[in-house]
Amino acid sequence: MFNNDLVLIIPIIFLVITGIMLMLLDAFKVRSVLPLISIIGFAGAIVLSIPVNDNQRLMKTAFHYMGITDPGMLGLGGMIATDGLASLIIIFLCASGLFTLFFLGDFLKRQDKPIDEVYALLVFCVVGMILLANARDLIITFIGLETMSICLYIMAAMFKRDLKSNEAGLKYFLLGAFSTGFFLYGIALLYGGSGSTNYAMMNMADLADSGLLYPGLALILVGFLFKVSAFPFHAWTPDVYSGTPTPLTGFMATGSKMAAFVAFGVLLNTILDAGVVDREKVFGAIAVLALLTMIYGNFVAIQQTNLKRLLAYSSIAHSGYVMLALCAGQQGLMAAIFYMFIYTLMNIGAFGLIGMYEVRHEDVDENSWKGLGLRNPWFGAALSLFLFSLAGIPPLAGFMGKYILFVTIIKEGLVLFAILGILTSVVGAYYYIRVIVTMFFGKPEEPVAATTWNWAPVTGVAILAALVLLFGVYPSLITGQLDSLYTTAAAGMTSFSQSAP
Numbered sequence: 001m002f003n004n005d006l007v008l009i010i011p012i013i014f015l016v017i018t019g020i021m022l023m024l025l026d027a028f029k030v031r032s033v034l035p036l037i038s039i040i041g042f043a044g045a046i047v048l049s050i051p052v053n054d055n056q057r058l059m060k061t062a063f064h065y066m067g068i069t070d071p072g073m074l075g076l077g078g079m080i081a082t083d084g085l086a087s088l089i090i091i092f093l094c095a096s097g098l099f100t101l102f103f104l105g106d107f108l109k110r111q112d113k114p115i116d117e118v119y120a121l122l123v124f125c126v127v128g129m130i131l132l133a134n135a136r137d138l139i140i141t142f143i144g145l146e147t148m149s150i151c152l153y154i155m156a157a158m159f160k161r162d163l164k165s166n167e168a169g170l171k172y173f174l175l176g177a178f179s180t181g182f183f184l185y186g187i188a189l190l191y192g193g194s195g196s197t198n199y200a201m202m203n204m205a206d207l208a209d210s211g212l213l214y215p216g217l218a219l220i221l222v223g224f225l226f227k228v229s230a231f232p233f234h235a236w237t238p239d240v241y242s243g244t245p246t247p248l249t250g251f252m253a254t255g256s257k258m259a260a261f262v263a264f265g266v267l268l269n270t271i272l273d274a275g276v277v278d279r280e281k282v283f284g285a286i287a288v289l290a291l292l293t294m295i296y297g298n299f300v301a302i303q304q305t306n307l308k309r310l311l312a313y314s315s316i317a318h319s320g321y322v323m324l325a326l327c328a329g330q331q332g333l334m335a336a337i338f339y340m341f342i343y344t345l346m347n348i349g350a351f352g353l354i355g356m357y358e359v360r361h362e363d364v365d366e367n368s369w370k371g372l373g374l375r376n377p378w379f380g381a382a383l384s385l386f387l388f389s390l391a392g393i394p395p396l397a398g399f400m401g402k403y404i405l406f407v408t409i410i411k412e413g414l415v416l417f418a419i420l421g422i423l424t425s426v427v428g429a430y431y432y433i434r435v436i437v438t439m440f441f442g443k444p445e446e447p448v449a450a451t452t453w454n455w456a457p458v459t460g461v462a463i464l465a466a467l468v469l470l471f472g473v474y475p476s477l478i479t480g481q482l483d484s485l486y487t488t489a490a491a492g493m494t495s496f497s498q499s500a501p
Contacts, residue, residue, distance in 0.1 A: 008075035008082040011045040011090050015127050018044070022120040034119045035105050041123055042098040049090040078198060079137035081266075086134040088481060089262060092341045093133065096255035096348065097126045102460025103247035103352035106453065111245075115158055122251070125151035129259035138187045138197035141263055145183065145227070148259065149176050152252055156244045168243025175226065175236045183223025189216030199267070204274035213277060220267070221286075227260040228319045229312075231293040241312035246358055249308065250351030253315045254344040257322075261340060265326050265333040272329070283327040287417050290327070293320030294424040302431050305366040307354055310431060311347070314390065317428055318343055324421055325405050328412035334482045335408040341478065342389075342401035342471060349464035350386040353379065356457050366435065370442030380439045382461050387436055389468050391429035397471040404479065 018041030022034055075082045100122065108114055128147030135141040153176060157169020187197065193212035194202035207213045222233065229237040241249045272279050297317030304310040325336040357372070357379070358364055373380025389398035402425060409418040471478060 009080065011048040011087075011094075012127060012130055014048055015041055015045050015094075015123055015130075019120050019123040019127065022123060026116050026120065031114075031116045034116055035101060038101055038119045038123060039098065042094045042101070042126070045094045046091050046098070049087040049094070074136060076140070078200060079135070079140045080131065081134040081136050084484075085482075089133050089258075089337065090130050092337070092344065093126055093129045093255050093259060095341075096251060096258070096344045097122050099345075099348045099352075099460060099464060100247055100251040102463075103250075103348075103355055103457045104245075106457045107245060107247050107355045107358075111159075113159060118155065118158060118248075121151045121154055125155070125251075126255065129255050133259040133262040135263060136199045136266070138190065138199075141267070142184065142187060144259070144263070145223070146180065148256055149180070149227075152176075152256060155248045155252065156240055158245050158248065162243070164243035165245070166243070168240045171236050172240045179223050179226035179233065182219045182226075186216045186219030186221075186223065189219065199270045202270075204271065204276045208276035213271070217268075217271065217277075217282075221264070224260050224264040225289070228257045228323070229316050230289060230319045230323060231296045231316065234293070234296070234316050237316060238309045238312040241315075242306065242308050246308065246351055246355030246364075247348075249311075250348040250355075253311070253351070254340070254347050257315075257319065258337070258340040258344065261322050261326070261336050262333070265336060268326060269330055269333065283414075286323055287327050287414060290320045290323035291417060291420055293317065293323060294421055295320075298424045298427045298431075301428065304431070307364045307366060307369070307435065308351075310366075310435070311350060311354075314428060314431070315347070317424065318390075321402065321405055321421060321425070324409055324414070324417055327414055327417075328408045332408050332412065335405045338475075338478055338482060339401040339405045342397045342468075345464050345467050345471070346386050346389045346398055349461060349468070350383065350390065352457060352460055352464070353383045353386070356453055356461075366438055367442075369435070369439050371439070371444040373436070373439035375444075380436075382465055383439065384436045385465050385468060387432040389472070391432040392425055393429070395469075395472045397468045397475070400472055400475040404475065 018037060022037055022041075025031065025034060025037065074080065080086075101119075104118065104122075108118070125148055128144050128149070128151060131140055131144030132148055133144070135144055153169055153173045156172045157165055159165035189212040190202070190207065191197050193207035193210035193216065194204065195206065196202045204213075207216075226233040226236075241253065244252060268282070271277060272282065294317050297313050297315070297320060301310050301313035301317065304313060322336045322339055325332040325339065328335065354364055357369075373384070385396065389396035392399045392402040394400075402422075406418045406422060409421070
């Protein structure tokens with residue numbers, strides 16, 4: 001007889017089994033099938049998570065017809081969400097790992113660094129992201145955060161004999177461990193004041209009366225701000241992004257941020273919905289941090305000539321946009337999820353293309369890209385598409401992501417912050433377009449040999465570019481899903497999908 005709790009977390013179990021299988025195959029030196037097994041793992045988890053009707057997953061429906069009862073939308077004794085929205089988040093996070101695989105094998109081969117352990121790390125990292133994003137208990141939140149973080153620390157230092165990679169891993173680990181201390185202390189304060197770590201069982205009135213609510217929430221906020229590289233906890237970002245293997249940088253900048261934003265948004269809304277804290281004060285503090293993050297990220301990115309550092313500071317600015325969305329409550333969380341999925345497509349595509357061109361660290365300097373768009377027109381066109389989307393140029397998906405996000409913020413009454421966010425986004429468009437101008441109008445300083453690429457990264461670029469175009473024209477394909485999975489906390493509010501034209 002199957003255990004109901006296990007049925008609810010079938011996609012996670014499937015990924016864990018995949019990760020263990022990858023470790024065993026690597027140990028027995030059966031390494032040629034590792035990429036294929038990884039693809040099967042992510043694709044299988046996506047299929048098992050597909051919402052087929054109201055808050056039901058394909059596998060859960062199958063078990064229902066086998067006579068297995070459904071105990072509800074929470075698994076592991078109420079510690080992790082398994083509803084339709086949680087399933088959609090699993091799909092988005094698995095997609096980030098799946099798209100990364102298109103570029104990873106080719107990059108490692110061209111760098112002559114066949115590190116086969118990376119496939120198991122990638123799978124377990126996604127498992128940590130899923131636990132973090134769907135946690136409904138602070139213990140699971142911490143387990144997910146650390147599972148994800150440890151894998152990312154190792155990925156950052158993947159090239160053991162590369163000084164930049166060593167620097168990236170060491171900085172990320174030391175600062176990450178420091179932020180974990182804040183996070184754990186915050187959990188301890190919330191537990192001490194409420195008597196529970198489970199979101200549904202935390203006594204918010206006692207927590208507010210104890211005086212531990214604001215200090216605990218502030219310390220947890222510090223931990224999350226580090227993970228999403230928000231100001232003033234961003235210092236690690238440019239060095240870590242520069243030293244991490246390029247396809248993994250794209251993965252690091254997207255999936256981990258999505259998981260952290262969803263986790264913090266859920267916890268924040270849980271506390272605020274209890275009515276024990278001043279919403280305006282909390283949202284005001286987060287909005288100010290978001291504004292500083294947007295301003296800092298965009299204005300420092302202008303000064304960068306290294307493309308990976310440019311995208312690193314750009315990612316700081318994008319974190320500011322999403323933080324601002326969290327100030328719009330439940331509806332803002334939906335907008336943040338949509339934006340982070342679109343950002344995942346754009347960013348993995350951009351970093352994937354940079355990794356395809358990169359042989360040495362010097363290759364990511366803007367000067368070495370002069371004339372690249374004319375020498376390789378399809379390459380230049382693809383990168384231009386992703387950069388235009390990151391800049392928010394219609395009719396690409398990046399425009400729709402920003403449009404829905406800022407409309408949601410304005411509806412919440414944060415008009416001034418939305419205007420300032422839009423203005424900083426205009427600043428961001430400058431440095432994206434500058435790269436495009438360099439590729440097509442810059443004169444190369446020396447002749448560059450023609451470059452050829454394997455089918456896998458080319459296929460990945462084609463799929464990502466098609467999705468960026470598709471969701472730019474038909475954003476309702478995602479917003480409609482989010483709207484149908486909208487929680488009862490949003491009842492009475494304007495339909496989320498109505499934000500999209």
